[in-house]
Amino acid sequence: MREATAVWTVVALPILLAGLAFAAAAFNSVLRAVGAGHPEPARALTDPLREAARSLIVQRRGTLAPDRLLTRIGVISLPVAALLAAVVVPIGTEPVARLRIGVVWFNAMEVAVWGAVWLTGWGVNSAYALIGGYRFIAQGLAYELPHMFALITAALGAGSLDLTKVAAAQDGLWFVVWMPVAFVVYLFSALAMAFWGPLGHPVAGDLAGGAAVELSGPDRLVFLAGRYMLLVVAAAVAVPLFLGGGAGPLLPAWTWSLVKTCAVLAALVWARHRLLVLRMDRFMELSWMVLIPAMLLQALVVAIVVLP
Amino acid sequence: MQAVAFWGLAAVAVAGGIAVFVVGSMARATFALLASFLAAGVELLLIDLHYLGALVILMMIMEMLIMVVFMVMYMMNPAGLMPMVMVHNNRGALAISAGVFVALATGILLTPWPQRRGSPPRDVTFDLGQALMGPKMLVMMVIGVAILATMIASVVLATHRGRYDRHVRFDRAEPEPDLDPARGPRRRCRVTLETFLLLAAALFAVGLYGALSQQSIVMVMMGLELMVNGVLIAGGGFWYYVAPGTADGQVLVLVAITVMALEMAMGFAVVTALFRARDVDVTDDAGDLKG
Numbered sequence: 001m002r003e004a005t006a007v008w009t010v011v012a013l014p015i016l017l018a019g020l021a022f023a024a025a026a027f028n029s030v031l032r033a034v035g036a037g038h039p040e041p042a043r044a045l046t047d048p049l050r051e052a053a054r055s056l057i058v059q060r061r062g063t064l065a066p067d068r069l070l071t072r073i074g075v076i077s078l079p080v081a082a083l084l085a086a087v088v089v090p091i092g093t094e095p096v097a098r099l100r101i102g103v104v105w106f107n108a109m110e111v112a113v114w115g116a117v118w119l120t121g122w123g124v125n126s127a128y129a130l131i132g133g134y135r136f137i138a139q140g141l142a143y144e145l146p147h148m149f150a151l152i153t154a155a156l157g158a159g160s161l162d163l164t165k166v167a168a169a170q171d172g173l174w175f176v177v178w179m180p181v182a183f184v185v186y187l188f189s190a191l192a193m194a195f196w197g198p199l200g201h202p203v204a205g206d207l208a209g210g211a212a213v214e215l216s217g218p219d220r221l222v223f224l225a226g227r228y229m230l231l232v233v234a235a236a237v238a239v240p241l242f243l244g245g246g247a248g249p250l251l252p253a254w255t256w257s258l259v260k261t262c263a264v265l266a267a268l269v270w271a272r273h274r275l276l277v278l279r280m281d282r283f284m285e286l287s288w289m290v291l292i293p294a295m296l297l298q299a300l301v302v303a304i305v306v307l308p
Numbered sequence: 309m310q311a312v313a314f315w316g317l318a319a320v321a322v323a324g325g326i327a328v329f330v331v332g333s334m335a336r337a338t339f340a341l342l343a344s345f346l347a348a349g350v351e352l353l354l355i356d357l358h359y360l361g362a363l364v365i366l367m368m369i370m371e372m373l374i375m376v377v378f379m380v381m382y383m384m385n386p387a388g389l390m391p392m393v394m395v396h397n398n399r400g401a402l403a404i405s406a407g408v409f410v411a412l413a414t415g416i417l418l419t420p421w422p423q424r425r426g427s428p429p430r431d432v433t434f435d436l437g438q439a440l441m442g443p444k445m446l447v448m449m450v451i452g453v454a455i456l457a458t459m460i461a462s463v464v465l466a467t468h469r470g471r472y473d474r475h476v477r478f479d480r481a482e483p484e485p486d487l488d489p490a491r492g493p494r495r496r497c498r499v500t501l502e503t504f505l506l507l508a509a510a511l512f513a514v515g516l517y518g519a520l521s522q523q524s525i526v527m528v529m530m531g532l533e534l535m536v537n538g539v540l541i542a543g544g545g546f547w548y549y550v551a552p553g554t555a556d557g558q559v560l561v562l563v564a565i566t567v568m569a570l571e572m573a574m575g576f577a578v579v580t581a582l583f584r585a586r587d588v589d590v591t592d593d594a595g596d597l598k599g
Contacts, residue, residue, distance in 0.1 A: 101358045104362040112369055
């Protein structure tokens with residue numbers, strides 16, 4: 001099932017994930033400060049820390065007759081799913097746990113977000129939160145099919161479901177070069193699975209915060225941190241899938257993995273401040289009418305190329 | 309270690325299945341069912357079926373999320389805030405499902421199961437792919453056509469002018485788990501074919517109880533899903549303990565997963581058609597559909 005991996009990586013992975021999630025949150029704060037015309041946007045770097053500290057000491061708000069068990073399960077599932085997805089992502093050349101079916105494992109863990117967001121929206125017994133939860137299911141149905149095709153196209157190009165082998169198969173020519181459609185679709189679904197930016201409709205402002213509206217205190221902190229971690233994992237998986245994994249001149253492989261992950265992550269965070277929120281029914285139309293046919297063509301091209 | 313994991317997951321799977329019919333909240337019932345499926349998926353991971361295990365986890369999360377939408381839509385009292393009991397013939401259902409479990413368990417323990425032939429190939433997933441694209445191509449094509457037909461049929465049924473009153477029947481029988489003599493136990497860590505089959509029988513019996521006793525159509529479907537969950541476990545167990553050298557068992561599990569998805573899609577289409585036409589969401593009000 002798995003090759004021998006150093007024990008320290010098991011400890012290091014959550015720390016690395018949390019660090020990158022914080023970096024994404026800090027970058028987001030800076031961009032927001034720039035957008036608001038703040039004179040010294042760099043001071044917003046520590047906003048996420050302040051926000052986290054405040055979340056830990058603030059008193060919880062309650063609603064009438066909530067289902068606490070389901071809410072807690074939903075909230076905690078977000079970071080747990082992100083962490084479980086991250087174990088198969090190679091940093092440099094080796095992931096923490098090397099699975100032959102790493103791509104499917106990542107997909108399964110990412111689908112857990114459907115449950116997490118719906119449970120969070122349902123459990124608190126609030127109309128806006130519930131609508132946010134339903135929006136995520138609708139959005140999930142929209143993004144999941146093109147997303148699966150994008151994953152499977154990269155796996156098809158490499159002839160393996162193992163993320164390490166997919167990265168190794170791009171020796172010389174990155175998949176992003178000859179699978180540009182799959183890469184763009186993947187970036188869309190990365191935004192969708194972390195309900196971020198243009199695909200953040202489930203937690204959008206028109207619902208006063210949607211699925212997360214009634215969360216407060218530590219619950220809110222865990223939920224938002226989990227969302228950033230998902231964004232990080234989605235960005236990190238793009239690297240072995242399309243950007244050549246740890247390949248690159250001079251620097252060691254793990255450095256290149258991190259550099260590329262940070263670049264994708266920064267692009268995703270930046271997209272939030274550049275693009276409008278897309279209503280999920282419109283995204284559904286775009287997804288099924290445009291992205292799925294485009295992905296099928298892309299998969300066909302790749303299949304023809306890799307045919308022996 | 310493996311034995312501890314097996315029994316722990318088996319307990320979660322059965323407890324989750326029982327919880328489906330005990331808890332009042334439909335959201336909790338759906339996620340209890342999901343817990344049962346996830347435990348079954350991890351059981352498959354334990355016996356080297358990595359791809360199928362991950363597939364069960366992936367599919368079941370999506371299916372249960374679709375299911376919960378229908379649960380909330382069609383159930384009175386979806387949050388369980390007003391206690392109510394919606395069962396019929398509870399004792400009879402309990403007796404029948406207990407009887408079925410005892411019969412299955414007796415059969416499992418008394419049957420002289422065959423010896424294990426062959427060992428798992430190095431890359432189990434590759435083996436499955438080769439089988440599906442080669443000797444088992446027919447299965448793959450039938451699954452594909454069935455999925456397409458279900459998609460069209462469920463859309464036709466669920467749209468406003470459905471045709472429920474001419475074609476729909478509710479007494480679709482679920483396949484019995486394949487208990488034909490095949491497979492051989494390998495006494496490693498005390499997890500054996502028998503234990504796998506006992507777990508399958510337990511899940512099947514709990515599902516049978518639900519399918520027999522529940523009045524709500526959606527709850528009946530949850531019972532059916534639990535029964536297929538038992539088939540999944542049985543298929544995986546047979547593959548690992550009887551004939552791991554061939555991909556037949558894997559194909560069986562794949563078919564069971566597909567059946568579950570198709571059952572759900574068609575089931576909800578039928579419920580929707582019935583609800584639209586007659587405002588009916590419990591089986592007792594649709595008794596005239598008996599064939």
